[in-house]
Amino acid sequence: MTTATAHAQKDQSQAELERRMLRQMLLIRHFEEKAAEAYALGKIGGFCHLYIGQEAVAVGSLAALLDDDYVISSYREHGQALVRGISAGAVMAELFGKATGCSKGKGGSMHLFDAAKRFMGGHGIVGGHIPLGAGIGFGIKYKGGDQVCLCYFGEAAVNIGAFHETLNMASVYHLPVIFCCENNRYGMGTAFERVAAVTDVAEHACSYDMAAELVNGMDALAVYAATQRAVERARKGGHPTLLEVRTYRFMGHSMSDPLHGVYRTKDEVEEQKKRDPISQLALKLKEEGALDQAGLDALDAEVRAEVEEAVKFADESPDPDPGELTTHVVAD
Amino acid sequence: MPTLTYRDALNQALREEMQRDANVFLMGEEVGVYQGAYKVSRGLLEEFGPMRVVDTPIAELGFAGIGVGAAMVGLRPVIEFMTWNFAVLALDQIVNSAAKLLYESGGQLPIPIVFRGPNGAALQLGAQHSQAWESWLSHIPGLKVVAPATPADAKGLLKSAIRDNNPVIVLEGEMLYNTKGEVPEGEYVVPIGRADVKRAGRDVTLICHSKTVTVALKAAEQLAEQEGVSAEVVDLRSLRPLDEAAITASVAKTNRAVVVEEGWPHCGIGAQVVDVIQREAFDHLDAPVLRVTQADVPMPYNRQLERLAKPSPDKVVAAARRVLYLD
Numbered sequence: 001m002t003t004a005t006a007h008a009q010k011d012q013s014q015a016e017l018e019r020r021m022l023r024q025m026l027l028i029r030h031f032e033e034k035a036a037e038a039y040a041l042g043k044i045g046g047f048c049h050l051y052i053g054q055e056a057v058a059v060g061s062l063a064a065l066l067d068d069d070y071v072i073s074s075y076r077e078h079g080q081a082l083v084r085g086i087s088a089g090a091v092m093a094e095l096f097g098k099a100t101g102c103s104k105g106k107g108g109s110m111h112l113f114d115a116a117k118r119f120m121g122g123h124g125i126v127g128g129h130i131p132l133g134a135g136i137g138f139g140i141k142y143k144g145g146d147q148v149c150l151c152y153f154g155e156a157a158v159n160i161g162a163f164h165e166t167l168n169m170a171s172v173y174h175l176p177v178i179f180c181c182e183n184n185r186y187g188m189g190t191a192f193e194r195v196a197a198v199t200d201v202a203e204h205a206c207s208y209d210m211a212a213e214l215v216n217g218m219d220a221l222a223v224y225a226a227t228q229r230a231v232e233r234a235r236k237g238g239h240p241t242l243l244e245v246r247t248y249r250f251m252g253h254s255m256s257d258p259l260h261g262v263y264r265t266k267d268e269v270e271e272q273k274k275r276d277p278i279s280q281l282a283l284k285l286k287e288e289g290a291l292d293q294a295g296l297d298a299l300d301a302e303v304r305a306e307v308e309e310a311v312k313f314a315d316e317s318p319d320p321d322p323g324e325l326t327t328h329v330v331a332d
Numbered sequence: 333m334p335t336l337t338y339r340d341a342l343n344q345a346l347r348e349e350m351q352r353d354a355n356v357f358l359m360g361e362e363v364g365v366y367q368g369a370y371k372v373s374r375g376l377l378e379e380f381g382p383m384r385v386v387d388t389p390i391a392e393l394g395f396a397g398i399g400v401g402a403a404m405v406g407l408r409p410v411i412e413f414m415t416w417n418f419a420v421l422a423l424d425q426i427v428n429s430a431a432k433l434l435y436e437s438g439g440q441l442p443i444p445i446v447f448r449g450p451n452g453a454a455l456q457l458g459a460q461h462s463q464a465w466e467s468w469l470s471h472i473p474g475l476k477v478v479a480p481a482t483p484a485d486a487k488g489l490l491k492s493a494i495r496d497n498n499p500v501i502v503l504e505g506e507m508l509y510n511t512k513g514e515v516p517e518g519e520y521v522v523p524i525g526r527a528d529v530k531r532a533g534r535d536v537t538l539i540c541h542s543k544t545v546t547v548a549l550k551a552a553e554q555l556a557e558q559e560g561v562s563a564e565v566v567d568l569r570s571l572r573p574l575d576e577a578a579i580t581a582s583v584a585k586t587n588r589a590v591v592v593e594e595g596w597p598h599c600g601i602g603a604q605v606v607d608v609i610q611r612e613a614f615d616h617l618d619a620p621v622l623r624v625t626q627a628d629v630p631m632p633y634n635r636q637l638e639r640l641a642k643p644s645p646d647k648v649v650a651a652a653r654r655v656l657y658l659d
């Protein structure tokens with residue numbers, strides 16, 4: 001094979017990867033927009049935390065994983081669930097509380113699960129699932145496997161004891177875990193710098209003799225590359241990594257929170273929207289000549305149709321049978 | 333049948349289950365090199381190695397959560413807390429993770445984990461180290477809770493707990509580790525959810541568990557000797573699920589009951605037992621049911637005050653006399 005054709009092939013597979021990432025980000029964006037609509041219509045209840053603005057984090061990092069690796073996350077996990085391959089219908093149906101949801105309607109927006117896809121939840125206590133991620137890593141190591149566990153959490157979880165206890169033990173026990181901190185600068189209405197003595201989350205890694213990397217979370221490819229390096233460390237040597245991925249949420253903390261609120265300015269949100277991870281990647285693909293406007297429109301339409309279908313599926317699905325109230329409390 | 337201490341019966345259960353199933357491992361503070369704060373894990377590190385007998389930092393929340401995570405991928409962790417007083421720091425993982433995962437995942441993730449360690453007051457350890465946690469833990473759907481009183485029950489219930497596909501809390505009596513009793517060798521399991529009549533009687537039922545079984549048995553002896561009263565001692569053994577049939581059957585026979593526990597009176601295990609009795613055995617009752625508990629105070633250090641705070645055979649005898657209208 002000549003170098004020229006090798007290059008051309010590489011360019012093509014790179015373009016395919018970028019196109020796939022763009023599609024996944026669009027899927028999350030449109031899914032979340034529909035979820036917001038459905039919430040306003042009362043079809044979704046309780047707390048519902050949207051991922052709009054943060055798409056590049058899920059898309060970039062999950063591209064570095066294999067099918068038998070594990071994923072665990074917080075309550076802001078719709079995007080990760082979709083990218084991991086849970087169908088938009090099963091996620092939307094779970095948000096609607098329907099029997100066809102990925103947690104049979106018993107989990108809701110904050111508790112999406114698909115054990116077969118190794119998506120280990122959706123967890124609602126800030127930082128509470130970080131030790132679970134390490135425990136999954138412990139289980140992998142115990143059985144002599146070469147999988148890794150990717151554990152997502154927000155920057156506000158860094159102030160919780162569970163984060164520190166876990167990073168210490170993950171380092172001491174050499175667990176194959178990637179701790180992915182999605183630093184979107186706010187925990188609800190509290191700016192991180194108002195409540196954290198150390199505002200560079202990655203710095204915490206040195207307390208635990210752990211590798212760390214600071215990543216631009218608006219760039220799916222940068223997130224992908226950094227996660228690949230972390231996965232490599234975990235898979236080969238059982239070395240955990242702390243990734244600090246700087247991102248931003250364009251919506252309120254949850255559906256009951258106004259768009260920018262009093263804790264941040266409208267200007268700040270507008271300024272951040274200029275870094276929109278979707279338009280950035282779309283622009284890149286156009287510049288590379290890998291996608292034209294018509295191609296982008298077609299992709300967008302395809303994704304919108306998929307989301308429409310998901311809403312229809314959720315709408316038409318039945319509620320869980322009343323008998324489901326008392327199932328799954330204890331296992332046989 | 334060999335006679336063993338409660339401690340060695342637990343050790344035997346752990347060893348046998350670890351030999352039987354390679355997915356069973358023990359994790360906690362001082363469980364390995366130090367051989368266990370109460371020596372329950374003696375010899376296990378040597379036999380099974382550091383991947384299966386894991387020493388942890390003092391980080392109850394963290395290692396409890398690591399245990400739950402390991403259970404999510406099919407291992408069967410046994411998490412030892414040095415005492416249950418310290419497990420309060422891990423309650424988030426026990427209550428919000430272990431007890432919820434099966435339900436909130438729509439049945440996808442069973443959590444076969446054991447949380448075990450000493451519970452209840454020892455001697456003069458003061459308020460923070462002398463607490464009985466069973467009513468807290470038994471409140472939670474998704475958990476099972478057992479509290480063995482004898483070496484045989486300790487072995488049989490711990491084995492059942494390890495084999496169970498749910499989170500099981502094993503409350504070991506801190507004062508029971510040195511007590512001795514006959515323990516069947518090899519395969520011996522006590523089913524979770526079954527009470528045991530430790531002494532049969534006709535006139536009054538004394539309902540108890542863990543350390544208060546000894547207290548109730550002593551009280552039953554005194555009642556027989558001093559009053560000619562025949563007391564039946566029902567050891568609950570499991571607090572969740574609770575053996576309602578055994579409680580009801582005994583009270584239907586004796587028509588009177590006293591419930592004894594180490595915990596505080598407010599919202600205690602005894603309150604739950606009394607609810608069962610009023611609901612299931614109302615027509616059989618000849619007297620209100622009375623309870624003997626720890627005094628409703630933090631445990632004092634002073635030896636005399638501590639004795640006043642704890643349930644004792646004399647207090648149980650006094651309560652039994654009242655339900656028998658002997659006063």
Ligand SMILES: Cc1ncc(C[n+]2csc(CCOP(=O)(O)OP(=O)(O)O)c2C)c(N)n1
Pocket residue numbers: 076124125126127153154155156157184186187188253
């Ligand atoms: C232990 C705990 N305390 C408080 C809350 C309420 N709460 C839910 S989300 C949140 C903010 C978390 O922010 P962060 O970790 O940065 O994640 P983000 O929402 O930004 O994705 C708070 C305070 C909670 N769920 N758990």
Ligand SMILES: [Mg+2]
Pocket residue numbers: 154155156182183184185186187188
């Ligand atoms: Mg945040």
